[in-house]
Amino acid sequence: MPELPEVETTRRGIEPAVVGRAVTRVVVRDPRLRWRVPAALTKELPGRVIGAVARRGKYLLLHTATGAVILHLGMSGSLRVVRCSDPPGKYDHVDIALDSGDCLRLRDPRRFGAVLWTRDHARHRLLARLGVEPLGPEFTGDYLFRATRGRRRAIRDFLLDGSVVAGIGNIYANEALFAAGIRPTRRAGRLDRDQCLRLARAIRATLKKAIQAGGTTLRDFRNGRGEPGRFQRALRVYGRGGEACRACGRPIRALRLGQRSAFFCPRCQQ
DNA sequence: CTCCGATCCTGATGGC
């Protein structure tokens, strides 16, 4: 269930093996992902050279001269570089074989991920409506302040809205809110300018630290080389309901916000 | 426009 840091970790992990290589073959063992894997991928990608591996929100892009592969890892997806001769497992649905003998392999048990082909990624419907990059220059406290005006939903849910800020998921929304001292249930529009500034800073700092730690592995996340992340040790509220707050010792509270769990410290977060 | 719930799918976990 990769969020921005896990996707960025994946991007960095696969980049050296992929950039400058030509695709020799695409094998789709099961096309039934979030959207059906298009025949155009198998048809148009072989022979193309991958010029760059980019990330936009939680999407990965493999750029070629004639189009781009759009990848999303959904809830359970992982992307690894393996040898083409390695036998695929039950959930290894898509292989992109390279002229080096390596193979970019998508594993995704729940099949919420996506592999798409586009000739014009800038216009693609999934990418076009994405909000700003939280680690980019446009994401400031002022942006967050303006974006939250008039919004009545809980700030935790607001942060999960990819059309505002792209790439924040449930773990990092909760962690950043703890770091900013704001309760996840607080209505977005009720944050003042200073709190938005603190929250934007907390989001950037949390995501950067998580990337440095190679992401968070709660269950099945693996980087491009199959290794788990290390940020789970640094989590301060996520998944810690009932445990002592690392700052003040009070028990962390868990609650359900919408369909998903939220965690906060009743003392450190107002 | 904004918000919320349902939905896709499989596996892990915990209660009985």
Next chain:
DNA sequence: TGCCATCAGGATCGGA
């Protein structure tokens, strides 16, 4: 051990 319910890192879609 088995069965069942619940939960999981996403995000799109449809309807209120």
